[in-house]
Amino acid sequence: MNADGSGGSGGPIGSIDDDLVSAHSFVVRALLELPTARAGGQAGVSGWAGYVTDAVTGERQGWRRPADIARFVERQLSRTAVPGSAGRVGGRRSVMAGPTLTEVVADMLAVLGARLPVAAPVLPEPNVTLERVTEKLAGLGNQAGTESAALGGRTLRAGRLDARVRFQLWAGSAPAVDSAVLTLHSDLLDDREQLRSAGFLRFNVADTPPAEEFDSLAAWRKTTSFDLLYEYRYAADDDADSLIARIEMTTDPEQAPSTAREHETITDGLVRWDDAEAPDLTLTGPATISRISALVFEPGPPLGGTVTVRRTDSSGAPPVVQPDLASFLAATxxxxxxxxxxxxxxxxxxxxxxxxxxxxxxxxxxxEYVGFDRLLDPPIELVARSDRLSITYSGPGLDQTAVVYLRLTDKRAT
Incomplete structure (x- = not known):
């Protein structure tokens, strides 16, 4: 690529708008209402109902039809939209955050550049450049599926480039440069499966003009162009600043600030530690803990302090101290x-x-958070309500600027 954003003899490369999505999360809880007996012996009608919660403001509303959820979401979003910014939320265009076109092209050319031959000492370096590129959609809304991460799953997104690249090779004679190009073609054909796994869905020869002689360099140059379809993937975090570790919910059957307001906190087996606070992560029975996961941002030296993992039950017996986590998991x-x-x-x-x-x-x-994940086999069984599993940090908060997410997964949630 040239410094002005153009590649080879082609025109300038269009850029991707790097504005990130302005995320606004909602939590929907659905409850199945079982039929109840009515007067006259008739059974009532069963159906789904529940609550939808705005995770940003904590406001909650009951619903009996999916349309009720849509109306609540629309009303909440209308309060945060910027007047006069059609198609925008918070003044930013609602698109998914992804890599820039420059980054994608650089990655693509790096894969191809690794297949160039070694240059002769007195000849120019061989190279691969971009002649043209057009962005294409991948799947529905650029969604490519999901993958397992340390704290559950995350969305994978994809984009595609319809492009033409040009390889430029040098040699001391016309037969030598022809041979070099033929070898390059053979190598690319032999590596077709590797290239496909690297994202090159289509790779076809487009043009290979005759070799050119350069008297001033006492060398011959030959180019060959390929049309390709390149797919790149990235994990979508939707411009989120954190994971939802707990949700503060407010139920207001009338209007703010009604005296009938109720407050509730939902945690669901996930806790967040930072330098301000490090609350205990505790699960009680009955439960089957099948997985323990962590997501850690640690920009400075290794975290100080200690972490205690403790399991107790209804017997009231004191916990037996174990030398390491493996011994703890094996203990009964x-x-x-x-x-x-x-x-x-x-x-x-x-x-x-x-x-x-x-x-x-x-x-x-x-x-950049690093994930750690362990499937527990056998799982930790919390049989009775008095059985408890807890993870505790030694201080009120981490001893430096850092963030840790910890999760204990009940088997029913895997």
Whole structure:
């Protein structure tokens, strides 16, 4: 690519608008109402009903038809829209956050550039450039599916480029440069499956003009062009600054500030620690804990303090101290283990999928979270209501600017 954003002999490359989506989350809870007996012996009608909650404001409304949910969402979104900004929310265009075209093209050319031959000492470097490119949709709304992450699943999105690239090779003679181009064609054909797994869905020869002689360099140059369809994928975080660890809900059957207002907090097995607070993560029975996961943003030195994982039951027996997490998971009955945060995360599992989320340390660089995940086999069984599993940090908050998400997954939620 040239510095002005053009590639090869083609025109300028169009750019992708890098505005991110302005995210506004809602939580819908559905309850199945069973039929009840009515006067006269007739059974009442069963059906689904529930609540829809605005995760931003905490306001909640009951619903009996899906249309009630739509009306509530529309009303809440209308309160945050910027007047006169058609198609925009919060003054920004509602598109999914994704890589820029420059980044995608650079990645694509890097894969192809790795297949160029080594240059002779006295000849110009071989290269691959972009002649043209057009963006294409991938699937429905650029959705490519989902993948498992440390704290559940996340949406995968994709984009496609319909492009033409040009390889330029050099040699000391016309037969030598012809041979180099033939070898390149053979290598690309042999690597067809590898290229497909790298995102090249179509790869066809478009043009291979005769070799040209350059007397001033005592060299010959030959180019060959390929038409290709390239698909790239990325994880969508919808411009979120954090995961939803808890939702503060407000029920107001009349209007604010009605005295009939009720407040409720939903947590669902997920806790968030930062340098301001580190609340305990506690689950009680009956439950079957099948997975433990962590998502960690640690920009500075390793986190200090300790983390204690403790299991108790109705027997009232004191927990038996274990040397490490593996021993704790293998133990039966009340047990506990205390480890440094980094040791515990490594014990949960090797560093896995990363996630870009927010800017907690305010350095203008999106925070990179590292995921840790462990499937518990056998799972931890909390049989009675008095059985308890907890994870506790030693201080009121982390000892530095950092963020940790921890999740204990009930088997029913996997």
């Amino acid at each position: 009955g009340p047990a506990e283990v205390t480890e440094a945060p980094g040791v515990l995360f490594a014990s949960i599992g090797p560093a896995g999928t990363s996630l870009t989320l927010g800017d907690w340390n305010v350095d203008t660089v999106p925070d």
